[in-house]
Amino acid sequence: MKKQWVAILILLIFFSQKSSSQTTIPNRKWWKEAVVYQIYPRSFKDSDGNGIGDLKGIISKLDYIKSLGVNVVWLNPIYSSPNDDNGYDISDYRNIMKEFGTMKDFDELLKGLHQRKIKFVMDLVVNHSSDEHEWFKKSRSSRTNPYRNYYHWWNAERGKPPYRYSQFDINHSAWKYDSLTNAYYLHFFSVKQPDLNWENPQLRNEVYNIMHYWAEKGVDGFRLDAFQFVSKDTSFPPFPKGYEKNFINYHAMVPPIHSYLQEMNNKILSKYNVMSVAEGAGNSFQDAHDLVDEDRNELNMAYAFDAIDIAKPEGYSVLQFKRIFTKWDSAFANKGWLSIFLANHDQARMVSRFGNDSPKFREVSSKMLTTFILTMRGTPYYYNGDELGMTNIGFDKIEDYKDMPTLNEYQYVKNNGGDLQKFMENIKFSCRDNGRTPFQWDSSTNAGFSGGIPWLKVNPNYTTINVAKEEKDANSCLNYFRKAVQLRKNNLVLVYGKYQIVDENNAKVYAYTRELNGKKLLVALNFTQENASFKTSINISKAKILLANYTNPSNNKILKPYEAVVYEIN
Numbered sequence: 001m002k003k004q005w006v007a008i009l010i011l012l013i014f015f016s017q018k019s020s021s022q023t024t025i026p027n028r029k030w031w032k033e034a035v036v037y038q039i040y041p042r043s044f045k046d047s048d049g050n051g052i053g054d055l056k057g058i059i060s061k062l063d064y065i066k067s068l069g070v071n072v073v074w075l076n077p078i079y080s081s082p083n084d085d086n087g088y089d090i091s092d093y094r095n096i097m098k099e100f101g102t103m104k105d106f107d108e109l110l111k112g113l114h115q116r117k118i119k120f121v122m123d124l125v126v127n128h129s130s131d132e133h134e135w136f137k138k139s140r141s142s143r144t145n146p147y148r149n150y151y152h153w154w155n156a157e158r159g160k161p162p163y164r165y166s167q168f169d170i171n172h173s174a175w176k177y178d179s180l181t182n183a184y185y186l187h188f189f190s191v192k193q194p195d196l197n198w199e200n201p202q203l204r205n206e207v208y209n210i211m212h213y214w215a216e217k218g219v220d221g222f223r224l225d226a227f228q229f230v231s232k233d234t235s236f237p238p239f240p241k242g243y244e245k246n247f248i249n250y251h252a253m254v255p256p257i258h259s260y261l262q263e264m265n266n267k268i269l270s271k272y273n274v275m276s277v278a279e280g281a282g283n284s285f286q287d288a289h290d291l292v293d294e295d296r297n298e299l300n301m302a303y304a305f306d307a308i309d310i311a312k313p314e315g316y317s318v319l320q321f322k323r324i325f326t327k328w329d330s331a332f333a334n335k336g337w338l339s340i341f342l343a344n345h346d347q348a349r350m351v352s353r354f355g356n357d358s359p360k361f362r363e364v365s366s367k368m369l370t371t372f373i374l375t376m377r378g379t380p381y382y383y384n385g386d387e388l389g390m391t392n393i394g395f396d397k398i399e400d401y402k403d404m405p406t407l408n409e410y411q412y413v414k415n416n417g418g419d420l421q422k423f424m425e426n427i428k429f430s431c432r433d434n435g436r437t438p439f440q441w442d443s444s445t446n447a448g449f450s451g452g453i454p455w456l457k458v459n460p461n462y463t464t465i466n467v468a469k470e471e472k473d474a475n476s477c478l479n480y481f482r483k484a485v486q487l488r489k490n491n492l493v494l495v496y497g498k499y500q501i502v503d504e505n506n507a508k509v510y511a512y513t514r515e516l517n518g519k520k521l522l523v524a525l526n527f528t529q530e531n532a533s534f535k536t537s538i539n540i541s542k543a544k545i546l547l548a549n550y551t552n553p554s555n556n557k558i559l560k561p562y563e564a565v566v567y568e569i570n
């Protein structure tokens, strides 16, 4: 009898626990609970001294990556590429770029990550290929080649094609004339990145086969580059003059896109436990929901640029920043899932854009931004080097820049009599080369990145900002990042909890609560270099402090410059 009661009790406990975790946190998913660390392979670690980061270099740093606590790594493209756009122009989707290593290196990297319980997300660039891809070579060879229809062609006897804007082209034109067949091909990005024709089912199948190949190898997810642009109205209607100022309204989310995604989901994504994230979320919340709502069977998440775009050389409005994140959170509170990020390889450095990279405030403001990213709802994407508080290099001379679209735009401004001085000022702050300077490992030559000449100059501040130095300092940005990651991993409230903004109209402090199953945290972040107070009826004087970027954190609602505190309220 006694034994029976014990058994019943155990069963009751088991079922109550099971049902409470299931009912109280519906729809738990590994990719919602992930912290994604983005590695820019070209700049992370060079193992063979050619000045270019590579896979073996990343392999040599796997324990470092593990030590961060992150559980997903996203690598920018590593496929064969002539590197017009640093790997975003792929010439063979089933091979590794020779500068980065071999397929054997890739297999070893994947194994090393998995051994450390870190998942791997592959960048998939299929809005366009390289013009050196076999498909394109065949496609351009004749009008009747079976691959002709893998790309978008406009025969010249029809006259000039209607203007399409290219962000990367030296003349801003997305049509390039090719005399070989007397026709124009479409390239939303550079002339060496012809757009693939998604309207052709054969092309779509090629892409699914590529995804199948990598999923079979064991990759855990795909980041779909520039995906919002894949579908096109192939009648190419004329667009109004000046449309390029809002080109996303015209180029993104052309209707068949959702049927393509459902097809991809059906053929690949649903067959593997892989995560999927699209670059770009269209023009509205509706567009974003249409991509990511679970019952639509398309993608897991997308990332939107509303917030990331507001940082300008003259500063940005903290109120606007708060409004954007609050609006996006509320639009996805009940359905869909978001990505949270403040930087990536297409942006200048997080601390230089959203914080303050002066020696006085660099560390504290960088930690404050880290706190933000890791305490919001949505999957955090964190860019390599930000954990050290790496800053913009801010080149003065155009010769120092390597970024193809920046160099093309320089020529465009010059050719069109534009203001080159203003252009130079702008890129000093915003050019993506700022975020691509070599990773700063230690204070040896080239920051320990390479024994050769780095492909892009190393930021001279590497002697003070580097891993070796920060490892030794318990209060470094690096160790703060580790703590913030652990905090998120140990508190599901930070992943799934309800978000509620506090003191909404405060122009200096961004404060919000996160709440789940009776647990409530308050996050208070001062986004300015002055002391700033905030108002709330929540009593924080006795609250437990879970994370703070000052050794004497505030408990009186007055925050020191760039102070960040996470309080446990109950």
Ligand code: NOJ
Binding pocket: 085, 088, 125, 189, 225, 226, 279, 345, 346
């Ligand atoms: C978006 C990528 O993030 C960027 O780096 C690239 O240049 C363009 N897509 C073109 O592929």
